[in-house]
Amino acid sequence: MPAPSSRLADLQRKIWNGSIPLEVRLAASDCRTYDESEPYLVQPPRLSYLAFLLPQLHAFFKPSLIDPQVQPHEAWLSFEGVPLKWHYPFGLLYDLFSGAEPVDFDKQRNEDPATSQATVETASGTTPLPWRLTAHFTEYPGDQLIQLDADGRALLDSYINAVKEADFIRNGNARTVMSLSKGDSDNLWRAVQTYDLNLFNSVNSKLLNPPGMELRHVPLKIYLPTSASQTASETITEEAKQAGHIRVVQSLVPLHLPSRQPQTLGTALNSILPSIFPSRRNPLLAQPVLHGVVVPLGAHLNDLGRTASYLDGFLHVAVVMLG
CATH class of the missing domain: 3.10.20.620 (Ubiquitin-like (UB roll))
Incomplete structure (x- = not known):
């Protein structure tokens, strides 16, 4: 419900x-x-x-x-x-x-x-x-980080590209975000810079409620530390074992199951990472963490996508292993 x-x-x-x-x-x-x-x-x-x-x-x-x-x-x-x-x-x-x-x-x-x-x-x-x-302020790790620029274009471009990707995932195309007026596009970035919730919602609501369209998928990225990848029985390269390595997993996640029941975080994780989340209801091997909180596996993805997404439109879920 x-x-x-x-x-x-x-x-x-x-x-x-x-x-x-x-x-x-x-x-x-x-x-x-x-x-x-x-x-x-x-x-x-x-x-x-x-x-x-x-x-x-x-x-x-x-x-x-x-x-x-x-x-x-x-x-x-x-x-x-x-x-x-x-x-x-x-x-x-x-x-x-x-x-x-x-x-x-x-x-x-x-x-x-x-x-x-x-x-x-x-x-x-x-x-x-x-x-x-x-x-x-020196020895910039260019092999691990993209260089920023004095005008802030790199940060803006990175954010806008993520917003476009999220919109494409939700709708199957990026027409909604591409059709925003220049004023709305400028206000979205200004809301991120000034951290203004009302201004952000005035634009984001248009992305989440495109006229004449029904959202198809939820933008979801899952972040696996090396320990989680090992649990998934994957081959971990020496390069991947370096400190701070995080593997990002993405998959198209429909808002509803084939039975038309609402997709939950548990059903999505069980489908994408069954070896780490063998149960749809109980976190047996790992916990999904969003905004510092363990998210119940029964949470509806539609609700999460509308309220708990980050500013770029994605649910960025970190996997924390148990035990």
């Missing part, structure tokens, strides 16, 4: 308000002082992108840089030596690399109140907050 629209709107607002505190330190190789510089503390939204932080980081660390002439777009961020892909949403990066235990509300309901409250208070998991990242 579809969730009421008011409940879905409330869920979207909660997801939109999600954020993660960061502590960013300057890489020693870029610091002109013997002692490390002061850290930059910030709490960006989960749905946004780390690339938007680069101008502030550059301004903050400029007095400490060996080369103060370096430009903001030349910066990059890493976690424990792993370069972080700037075109991935920030919350997805945290779910993939921080090692924090995702929040499991079903598990909390089965705990006694005292234990449950302790779980809520430590919902950030095993990794203490703030999440500690390192800012670099």
Whole structure:
């Protein structure tokens, strides 16, 4: 049964308000002082992108840089030596690399109140907050990251291409996004830059409700760490075993099953990754994580796609192995 629209709107607002505190330190190789510089503390939204932080980081660390002439777009961020892909949403990066235990509300309901409250208070998991990242301004890892540019075109192009891909998956073509007026297209990107929910919804609602059309599929990307790929009995190359390797799995996922029953996250994962999700109802070997929370396998994909997608229109689901 579809969730009421008011409940879905409330869920979207909660997801939109999600954020993660960061502590960013300057890489020693870029610091002109013997002692490390002061850290930059910030709490960006989960749905946004780390690339938007680069101008502030550059301004903050400029007095400490060996080369103060370096430009903001030349910066990059890493976690424990792993370069972080700037075109991935920030919350997805945290779910993939921080090692924090995702929040499991079903598990909390089965705990006694005292234990449950302790779980809520430590919902950030095993990794203490703030999440500690390192800012670099030299030695750009061009073999792992696409270079940004001073005008921000690379970030804009990456985002727009993802939005077009999501629209193509939903409808079988990209006519809906391509038919947006210039004003709507500009407002969509402005909403992402300024993080404006009302402005975002004014455009996104047109993508989710194309006139005279019924959505066919849900844009879904599944992120498998090396351990999950090994569980799937796949051959892992030496290159794939490098730190931070994540395999991305995509498949066309209809909104309804052949029986016309609603597609759930469990039925979709069982179809795409049966060795990791052998059950459609219970997470036996792994859990699907979205926005830092374990998603019930019975959740309807249509509801998730309309309320829990990232700003590019995709459900970016991280797989966390159990045991």
